[in-house]
Amino acid sequence: MIRATLAVVSLVFATLASAETKVPTSQVEIQLGFAPLVKEAAPAVVNIYAKRVVETRQSPFQGDPFFQNLFRDFGTTRPQVQNSLGSGVILSAEGIVVSNYHVVGMATDIRVVLNDRREFAARVLLGDQQSDLAILQLIDAPKDMPHLTLRDSDTVDVGELVLAIGNPFGVGQTVSSGIVSGLARSGTAAGAGQGYFLQTDAPINPGNSGGALIDINGDLIGINTRILTRSGGSNGIGFAIPTNLVAQFVAQAKAGNDTFQRPWAGASGQPVDADMAESLGMDRPGGIVISSLHEASPLRKAGLAPGDVILAVDGQPVNTGSEMIFRMSVAGLGSEADLTVLQKGRPQVVRVSLAAPPEIPARETITTGRRSAIPEVTLSNINPAVIANSRLPLGAEGVVIEDPGPSGARAGLRPGDILRAVNGEETPDTKSAQRALRNAGSRITLAIERGGQQILMRFRL
Template sequence: MIRLTLAALSLALASVVAADTKVPTSQLEIQLGFAPLVKEAAPAVVNIYAKRVVETRQSPFQGDPFFQNLFRDFGTARPQVQNSLGSGVILSGDGIVVSNYHVVGMATDIRVVLNDRREFAARVLLGDQQSDLAILQLIDAPRDMPHLTLRDSDTVNVGELVLAIGNPFGVGQTVSSGIVSGLARSGTAAGAGQGYFLQTDAPINPGNSGGALIDINGDLIGINTRILTRSGGSNGIGFAIPTNLVAQFMTQAAAGNDSFMRPWAGASGQSVDADMAESLGMDRPGGIMISGLHEASPLRTVGLAPGDVILAVDGQPVNTGSEMIFRMSVAGLGSEADLTVLQNGQEKILSVALTPPPEVPARDTVTTGRRSAIPEMTLSNINPAVIAEARLPLGATGVIVQDPGQIGGRVGLRRGDILRAVNGDETPDTKSAERALRKAGSRITLAVERGGQQILMRFRL
């Protein structure tokens, strides 16, 4: 695996600084426009062309509301090339690039084209679909690549002038201007990206994904990712992933991680509204009321309980679960975060250790063999790490279907189903599930939990 050099990482993270911004003070400054800024920043923004080969099946039952699921693996598999187009930003002189996961994720071939038309192959060092971020390394790139510095995204204010640089619609590098129109936007961007965003009215169109959102000093404040639109075009509401999260991605890539690990809260909750605030004696709505805690949750360890309210993380207000996880992720694994909480009517600060979800009990992942009633099905024991990955309820236990396999898919099993029993035999772990499937006859009854609903599947093989 190609790894970030410590020198490159130090250069990138040491440049996370607050910008000294000001409005134009003369007609001459207004007439200058953004040309000098664009000239300096544009070489660090690249075009990315990615492709991957997937197998598709052409089924005569496609479109049928019943048979398309029953016979979804029917037909001959044919390889098909899928292409994607987007943008990226060079973050260090040795060719470290950040882009969106939906641009380069699962790609088998990535080409990066610079502003001066030089081309380089690239490989993904670290990618995360949930955050929609990916860190790439240019292959055989020189050590003096143009790059942007990262500004502390917590210093960004609504109303700041910004530029969005990218490759919309594949027409070539384009620059659009606007302002920061909102902060702390969570759960508003469409697609895979879930979390915390900066909002801008600078047009962000298809192909701008992964491009740079810079301030008037040329510092990077966000990675353009999505638009909120009903028509498919830019309606003045775009979203960018803050640079503070990008910095953590670089840190983990430098450590050799190929997937992003975020701290685990092991908690569920809801935003405090006006009615809840009044009942709690709060002077205004804000924060997250804890409704549930996993028995291994680090929040439980420091004394939090259902009914307590988390107001801030490291001094930054949080109003949704996405904001809290973002703040914990920015603080970084292995460190501690100071939680401002309201407990029994008293406000206090508690320090919580930031750790990944524990792998207890062990996953013990198995793939059923040919003698199984449902061969080639992959099962795992549910633990906190699996709960976080699959977004299961905090109290989930048992065996999860990681991959139903060809036969399992035909009988209606889905990825993420929890297998409770086979022909009446309970399956609390993967070993018991494997045994039950081996001894099952031709008539099979599966007890499955899906989305909180209990389902019985009866079929004959």
């Protein structure tokens, strides 16, 4: 009996010893704990401390519900340092790091701290507020940095065990566990991040942003970005940006881009609901029905037309515009994507060339001078690239206000306003708009298009 007991104890200790030296590969090993997995992955997850200098206005009316808006430009400005705390993941031995844009965007000083307490300065190679991703390069780092391997995020299934590693609340590196609870989540994460997400129930707290979401093999499947919660705590739904999009960000950063370029669809549409599916002869809801196409749209050139339904991109189903743009972005600029579409009731596959929105006509950006009726207003000719950047309607033409400047903001102008006329004189391009504003005189009437609404703005200098 004693020998049998000793044999069982030896077997248990042998199992524990082997679990300490390798990643869990079976259900039995997983039940023993995630310690081996964490030891392998944690060195590649870093803490990020960022500083940015912003101009703040000190006004005696601050906090007043009426006068703070009436006198929003009243008072002196002075620089103020803002600090942000987040996490990041090392993706290469050369020190390429991915994090969230809301952690490092517009930062003037970035410090990256490893879990072994080594510290390095870093600079942003590429950032994108819309996707809430940023790629950094460690400065003066050795060429043998610990890093994680990217897994194809399209192979992730609901129910997989995952770990979230980051630096919540600035307390140091922590690990939380959960499962992948949903795929293809779009438009659900609060903040700047928009697009396609993996959903997890692993707790994600403030400071986890930019941290790693890994599978039981230690491979990276997503970058933690947001949590949807009613209480403000971690008892909510977490969202992670899939690694397939991260890979495209890294590729463009290595190619020398400082901003992320997305393939342009030049189309607008809406998800197909049950009523629309019945009218289109579909057996179930799904896909995106095209409502309009820009004349330069690559979808139009491939033979698509309003009323067609886009069902999938490269074999992956899409049900929202965010999902379609995500799939096109993953395919990458300069490549081709196979769109499964429903045309006149018949499904077929159409190949589309993926390219950035064209700069035709030239945007010819200008900023009005001191002699202008409204100085320091930045104007651009509208073209597909401007439509994409400023999120204007597909049919937009003319001149857009990219930055109203201090005077324009006081007059009520906003970025994205389309300037149609000044004192009755039409402004089809930036040169005519600049001339009209210079000759406007002391009484000004501006014809503005904002959100599809026509607005007349009258004021006297």
